[in-house]
Amino acid sequence: MTVVLLHDLGAEEAGEPWRAAAPDDWVVPDLPGHGSTPAPRHGAYDPMSPVTIARWALDGRGLVVGVAQNAHGALILAAGRGCEAVAVVDGLWHPWEEPADAIEAMYAGLRGILGDPGATAPAPASGLDPRTKHGYGVHMSPAFAQRFWSAIDCPVLAIETPASTTPPAEREERLSWFGGDTTLVVLSDVDPAAAVSAVREWSGHPGG
């Protein structure tokens, strides 16, 4: 089974920690603006570019693994039937926000970019682009998440680590919103090797 892993946005070491932990046949790119891959042509970041990378690599087959902010992209791919299974690491979303708080957070993010000269200066040719540190600025309500995730009917593995922003008490409920079989693995450390191991074990029988 082909496996594509999308590391987190703003990951200092890009895909390297995951490549070190993953089998050789996993595809673990440095995403644009990270490591050896230049920034996107238009110099900004959104969840769809990694989706396109994974989609073209998988061509509808195999497993996509999305880490943290790129978990959303992995789930978008799954919703569009672009893979056969999906694993998300710390990808069950943040605490829910009221709409006014979401807009304020979005605007705070924009003010953060404007206040960071490196984030709007020409992007570096390689290495971590400072703009990646400002996130995607994507908002999702529980009603929308429930509707979107219910459209995902392939097997879903959710790996939760201490770095997750999802309230632990809400994990099971959020997983119940997916349209297919789900499995939850809770790790005690933020450790790519442990996460890769969990994916490998699960992908042998992803129906849980």
Added chain:
Amino acid sequence: MDIPEPERAALVDLDRTTLRTWGWGSVDDPLVLCVHGAYDHGRMFDGIAPRLAALGYHVVAIDFRGHGDSGPLDTGFAWTLFHIDLALLIEHLGGGPVGFVAHSFGGGQATGVAGAFPELVRWVVNIDGLGPPAAGLVPPDQIPEAVQRSFERTDRALLSTRRPWASLEEMATYRGRNNPRLPPEWVMHLVRHGARETEDGWVWKADPMFGVGIPSEFNVAMLEAEMRHVRCPVLLLTGDQEDTWREHHDDELSERVEWLGARHEVVSGTGHYCHVEDPDATMRLIEEFLAEVGP
């Protein structure tokens, strides 16, 4: 009808792209930014921009990224990216606060910039830019199919060449069908500046990636929160004629006017392009507004 050329044109490098700007009036006067709607470009203000400049403003119209002569887009997920472009452009042009004259999609952009960067915006004239009707802000029933359509459009935008048209006249016929209230000379003006010639024929300048989206969260409650963030004076201008983009119910219109704290005026006898269809009435209402709120 003679549509005058802008007094100045420039290409401005900022925010990792290049923005085309068109200018009128003294650069020492207070700045007014004119921002266009989706798939349009800055030359749609060629009619009223000189008249705004004559009131004592430095007027700059832009081509958004993915439009006109400005830089391309990699994805359609670019709503707030445009906010940053505009904020940086204001800084580049000497700093705010500035006035906005904003049409349609540009009205939404001006709303966002005024909310996110209130220190940069002095007032907004929003021309029929209240966002989609509520029915357009709900996720589609069939999410997998909608996502797949987005994938297909992404691939076409990234991998295919643009459809060539045989002539500007053919493009004008198409545009005129979509915007039947625009005067023919304005249709041709917008097409002439919204198209470029290639070896295979004419193509639209607008980036096909613009507008490629996925089902995502932007609902009426978020629109309300966004509009309630605006603290500066807002003049909303709408037409009263049937038009391809005029889809708000009266209650919905009133609600959004209240959220914006806007003064609402109707430009009688116009549709979506009030400033093009009746520039005299539009300018009269803008002048009345500016007389109240100051430059």
